[in-house]
Amino acid sequence: MPVVGVLTAGGDCPGLNAAIRAVVTRITAEPGGEVVGVLNGWEGLMEGSVRSLTREDVRGILGRGGTILGTSRRDPYLHGRGLADLLPTITAAHIDHLVVIGGDGSLRTAARLADEGLPVVGIPKTIDNDIAGTDYSFGFDTALQVVSDAIDRLTTTAEAHHRIIVLEVMGRTTGWIATYGGIAGGAEAILVPEEPYDLSELAARIRRRHESGRTYSIVVVAEGVPDPSGTETLAGVDAYGFARLGGVATKIGPALERLTGYETRVTILGHLQRGGTPTAFDRVLATRMGLAAAEQVLAGASGVMVGLRGSIITTIGLREGCAEPRPVPASLLADARWFFA
Secondary structure, X not given: XXXXXXXXXOOOOOOHHHHHHXXXXXXXXXXXXXXXXXXXXXXXXXXXXXXXXXXXXXXXXXXXXXXXXXXXXXXXXOOOOOHHHHHHHHXXXXXXXXXXXXXXXXXXXXXXXXXOOOOEEEEEEOOOOOOOOOOOOEOHHHHHHHHXXXXXXXXXXXXXXXXXXXXXXXXXXXXXXXXXXXXXXXXOEEEOOOOOOOHHHHHHHHHHHHHOOOOOEEEEEEOXXXXXXXXXXXXXXXXXXXXXXXXXXXXXXXXXXXXXXXXXXXXXXXXXXXXXXXXXXXXXXXHHHHHHHHHHHHOOOOOEXXXXXXXXXXXXXXXXXXXXXXXXXXXXXXXXXXXXX
């Protein structure tokens, strides 16, 4: 039986613990099956931070947010020498196979390691729902519920004060959260990176709406949308040198207020979308993906990731799965526009 390492890398999201639980449960059910948990993402393999995981260690974690293993955005290729930096820990921990639970960046790293000969299986996770190899990633449904609940609450105060409220949600290069959240919450407008927007046209539409008696509007904006001048809004860099987006709503909001003459307020949900207990959908999806990844390990597969196609968990190549981010289809955005009036 192989010794299986499991790590969570990149941004956290609800459902990570459910996936860890599933991998550990399935692998340790085999005679001699062992799982080694890697702490703090790739950093743990680079620095020798690991711990044994047994069935008892993962009891009760199904509904917990975050990850019991910790995570980071450190990357062995960007911040080190790639596989060479991982081999000492892999050898010392007797890891034969690695399960990587991560977003598109982490899965690209996993694909490079697989190309270099390390047996790797990937599990996609991201609240952005933009990984090409799967119809849905766990974490998205929970984030969507947070956004939907926020719009419900913001709508009542916007209506009471006859205001425009601009709600900024996560979405660096794609607008899945903004689109689904806006549809679910009945937003007046949804601005996403996939499509350009005309702020003057939006302001005119909001004025017509208010003049017709609907004296409030909710505008949902993905953080990766350019500001009214067409530039990306940055909030600095993180500890690993990656650019942090955020704050575009603080530029769009005042511009809308000037163009419409209506009081406008801004709300940025930020990390509220990442935290908290996962929804039932995300718990089930993460569990199914974790079990499927473990089965791939037991079958000796490498260079693959699991994914959801329709209602079926399937496998695809890591290179295919971590290709360009999967954009929101134009047809879904067209559906949303029927209600922008």
